[in-house]
Amino acid sequence: MRSENRALWQSVYLVIVVAFCAVVYASSKHINYNWNWQRVVPYLINTEPQSVRAPFDGTAKVSTDDKTLTLVPDAGGEPVVVKKFSAISVNDGDLIFEGDQVATISNWRIGPITEGMITTLEISLASLVFAVIIGLFIGLGRISRNLAIRQLCITYIEIIRGTPLLVQIFIFYFFIGTVLSLDRFTAGVASLAVFTAAYVAEIVRSGIQSIPPGQMEAARSLGMTYVQAMVNVILPQAFKRTLPPMAGQFINLIKDSSLVSVISITDLTKAGREVVSATFAPFEVWFTVALLYLVMTGALSWMIQRLEKKLAASD
Amino acid sequence: MHLQNAEDIIIAKDVDKIYPNGCHALKKVSASIKKGEVVVIIGPSGSGKSTFLRTLNQLETISSGSIVIDQVDMYGKNTNINKLREHVGMVFQSFNLFPHKSALHNVMMAPLKVSKRAKSEVEEHAKALMKKVGLAERMNNYPSQLSGGQQQRVAIARALCMKPKIMLFDEPTSALDPEMVGEVLDVMKSLAKEGMTMVVVTHEMGFAREVADRVLFMEDGELLVEDTPDKFFHNPTHPRLQRFLSQVL
Ligand SMILES: Nc1ncnc2c1ncn2[C@@H]1O[C@H](COP(=O)(O)OP(=O)(O)O)[C@@H](O)[C@H]1O
Ligand SMILES: [Mg+2]
Numbered sequence: 001m002r003s004e005n006r007a008l009w010q011s012v013y014l015v016i017v018v019a020f021c022a023v024v025y026a027s028s029k030h031i032n033y034n035w036n037w038q039r040v041v042p043y044l045i046n047t048e049p050q051s052v053r054a055p056f057d058g059t060a061k062v063s064t065d066d067k068t069l070t071l072v073p074d075a076g077g078e079p080v081v082v083k084k085f086s087a088i089s090v091n092d093g094d095l096i097f098e099g100d101q102v103a104t105i106s107n108w109r110i111g112p113i114t115e116g117m118i119t120t121l122e123i124s125l126a127s128l129v130f131a132v133i134i135g136l137f138i139g140l141g142r143i144s145r146n147l148a149i150r151q152l153c154i155t156y157i158e159i160i161r162g163t164p165l166l167v168q169i170f171i172f173y174f175f176i177g178t179v180l181s182l183d184r185f186t187a188g189v190a191s192l193a194v195f196t197a198a199y200v201a202e203i204v205r206s207g208i209q210s211i212p213p214g215q216m217e218a219a220r221s222l223g224m225t226y227v228q229a230m231v232n233v234i235l236p237q238a239f240k241r242t243l244p245p246m247a248g249q250f251i252n253l254i255k256d257s258s259l260v261s262v263i264s265i266t267d268l269t270k271a272g273r274e275v276v277s278a279t280f281a282p283f284e285v286w287f288t289v290a291l292l293y294l295v296m297t298g299a300l301s302w303m304i305q306r307l308e309k310k311l312a313a314s315d
Numbered sequence: 316m317h318l319q320n321a322e323d324i325i326i327a328k329d330v331d332k333i334y335p336n337g338c339h340a341l342k343k344v345s346a347s348i349k350k351g352e353v354v355v356i357i358g359p360s361g362s363g364k365s366t367f368l369r370t371l372n373q374l375e376t377i378s379s380g381s382i383v384i385d386q387v388d389m390y391g392k393n394t395n396i397n398k399l400r401e402h403v404g405m406v407f408q409s410f411n412l413f414p415h416k417s418a419l420h421n422v423m424m425a426p427l428k429v430s431k432r433a434k435s436e437v438e439e440h441a442k443a444l445m446k447k448v449g450l451a452e453r454m455n456n457y458p459s460q461l462s463g464g465q466q467q468r469v470a471i472a473r474a475l476c477m478k479p480k481i482m483l484f485d486e487p488t489s490a491l492d493p494e495m496v497g498e499v500l501d502v503m504k505s506l507a508k509e510g511m512t513m514v515v516v517t518h519e520m521g522f523a524r525e526v527a528d529r530v531l532f533m534e535d536g537e538l539l540v541e542d543t544p545d546k547f548f549h550n551p552t553h554p555r556l557q558r559f560l561s562q563v564l
Contacts (some may be wrong), residue, residue: 217374218411218470221475222425223401232428236415315414315459 018105043111043275047102052085054096054219062092068105071096115284116271117292123267124254124296130193131253135200139146140230142205153201160198166259172236173263188260196253203245207238240311247304251297258293268292321349324348324481324512325371330380332536337450340366342534342536343380352478353513355544359559362531364516365532367468368483371514372403385480401429408486410466410528412458418469419454422476430477439477444472448502464495474504475506481505484515520564532556 028035028235040092040176054060058073077211085103096102097112110118141153160168172191184189211234219229261270276282325348325528334339340363348354356364370382371395373389382389387399413421422441426432426472445454448468455505458466467487474482484503488496500522507513517523523530530547532540532541532555540553551557 046496189331197368201478212411214407214409214411218405218413219425220397221372221374221400221403221405223397223429224425224471225397228428232424233413237413313457315458 016242026282035284036281037284039281040113040275040288041281043113043271043279044288045110045114047106047109049086049106051081052105054100054102055080056097057097058095060092060094060096062088062090062091069127071102091315110181110195112266112271113268113275113288113292116268117272117296118267120254120265120268121259121296122187122258123192123257124250126189127192127196127257128238128250128253130189131196131200134193134197135274138197138201139204139208142201143208143243150195157198159202160195165256166262167197169259169263182194184263184265186267187246188257192235192253192257192260195256196249199249199252203242203249204238207242208234210241211237240308243304243308250300250304254296254300272315321351322497323347323369326348326381326383326516327367327371327479328383330367330370330382331377331378332363332376337364340536341370341377343504344533344536344538345380345533346538346541348512348514350512351510353507353511353526354382354529354531355396355474355527355531356514356516356531357518357520357523357559361532364533365485366536367538368485368516370407372400372405372481374405383460390530401425401477403478403483404477404479404481405471405483406467406474406485406487408489410458410463410470412466412470412473414458416457417449417455417457418461421458421469421475425473426476441476444475445469447505448472460496462489464498467491467495468501471499471502471506479511481512481514482519484513484517486516486518486521488517518563520548532558532559 013022025035027097054071056071056073056075057077058071059074061070061079062068063070066088069085069088071082072079082103084105086106088103090096090102117165130300138153138156141149142157144150151314169188169191172194173183176182176190177184177187214232215237216229220226222231257267258269261273262265264270266274268289272285276285279285316473317347319489321517325346325356327346330344331339333339343366344363346354356367358364360418366375370377371384371471377390379426384399384403387394389396396520412418413424419438419441422444423437426440427434428438442451445451446469450465450468450472453461453465453469460471461469467490471487471504479515488499491499496519503513503522504526515522515527524546527544530540530542530544531538532547534555540551540556547556547561551560
């Protein structure tokens with residue numbers, strides 16, 4: 001494409017994006033919505049100073065250089081030196097009562113939305129690892145020469161792909177989870193892994209079948225066993241070809257993980273719901289949550305793209 | 316001839332092959348091949364040449380009959396087919412190099428993974444073979460960076476690195492541009508001179524005449540003629556061979 005055309009369509013794109021944002025903004029004005037992004041921040045990172053409270057009734061002693069704070073109990077006994085604080089909230093000689101704030105510590109804590117995001121990451125990562133392992137074996141079983149293995153794998157794939165994930169999560173949590181006494185997190189990870197594995201299996205199968213049969217024949221003719229040929233010749237090549245569809249599947253996994261909030265796992269989505277009821281700032285919260293999902297999925301697809309580039313060396 | 320007293324290293328008896336789709340590809344094929352012998356198989360397309368060659372390392376199983384390789388019954392109860400294949404190298408029409416490995420690592424893979432030989436020894440052997448096939452300069456290239464003729468020579472080196480007793484070639488030059496056929500045939504000729512037992516399916520009549528100890532003619536799944544190249548090409552008696560030769564020569 002010629003360069004002036006490029007610039008033209010680039011600006012068309014920008015105009016459309018800006019117009020879309022303006023429409024969103026205008027519609028919120030239309031329903032008298034007051035945007036207040038400030039309210040979301042503490043739920044991401046809480047910078048509010050924490051109080052240091054007096055453990056007993058007594059007197060505060062502050063050194064002249066404001067560096068040490070000592071609390072002397074009324075009831076007698078050893079004075080207590082407050083060690084960690086960033087600002088003293090009492091004056092020298094003040095009477096203090098048990099539970100009074102005597103100092104503050106500025107302390108960065110992660111807010112509930114960030115905690116939810118970490119939970120989402122943990123769940124996604126754990127289920128991804130299991131999904132790949134299960135999916136690899138189901139995918140290999142799917143093309144096994146043994147009829148029983150092949151049919152078992154097909155049945156697995158058909159059942160999992162033919163039922164909604166939400167229903168599977170409920171079955172895992174209420175039925176399998178109860179039988180095996182799994183906790184929520186395990187049940188959530190298990191259902192996501194089992195679900196994603198069915199799709200991974202199909203990706204693995206088509207990846208393996210896309211490798212020309214001559215590769216397996218060459219490997220076997222050199223004396224390799226089926227397993228050696230798979231491990232050294234077929235799978236490394238299939239792996240490269242399956243990366244793009246795998247990336248898509250992993251991104252789906254991160255998004256699908258939002259469904260585990262139905263079994264009361266406080267993931268990013270559930271955290272968002274809780275924060276909405278605390279802040280009454282639904283638009284800001286949900287936009288933030290969406291952005292955080294986008295960051296996670298974007299980072300993942302970026303990593304996989306880099307891996308693809310690296311593996312392209314032999315092409 | 317120099318081979319007269321050599322022992323048979325391949326003995327195929329009454330080999331029948333019926334593919335699952337019902338295609339009767341081999342009909343009672345019997346052939347014996349001596350140690351150090353170079354046997355060329357020719358015949359029209361679809362006559363069962365590849366099928367026969369592939370039964371010799373069990374890439375295809377046979378429907379009935381028997382095959383004995385180096386005194387080991389291929390279908391014996393205690394026969395380890397992987398072990399047997401280690402000594403039967405195969406070169407394919409479409410090279411089938413492993414595209415994710417460099418040329419040198421293509422050659423080194425099986426000796427390392429299958430024979431579990433020491434890495435330094437395998438590397439030395441592989442480099443010597445790469446030199447032998449004239450590709451000392453291209454060892455670190457990936458297959459996609461090599462010409463067809465070069466790829467096929469790497470494939471030959473790959474098979475040789477397993478120290479095979481028998482080499483099978485299935486139309487090794489058919490996928491090559493004409494100008495690259497010679498370089499592959501030269502490697503095969505030098506291999507024949509060194510006394511390698513070779514079974515070669517090819518349309519290169521010149522190679523058959525020059526290098527073969529014996530030429531076999533197959534048609535319709537049957538082995539019709541077995542003869543020295545001299546009689547085979549200059550005094551063919553079988554009418555179907557006469558017809559075939561008149562078409563191709
Ligand atoms: N995998 C297969 N399944 C079914 N039929 C096959 C298969 N491979 C070859 N055939 C059939 O067997 C016959 C012999 O084929 P092939 O051995 O490849 O002949 P050639 O190598 O002499 O051209 C042909 O009729 C072919 O169609
Ligand atoms: Mg053929």
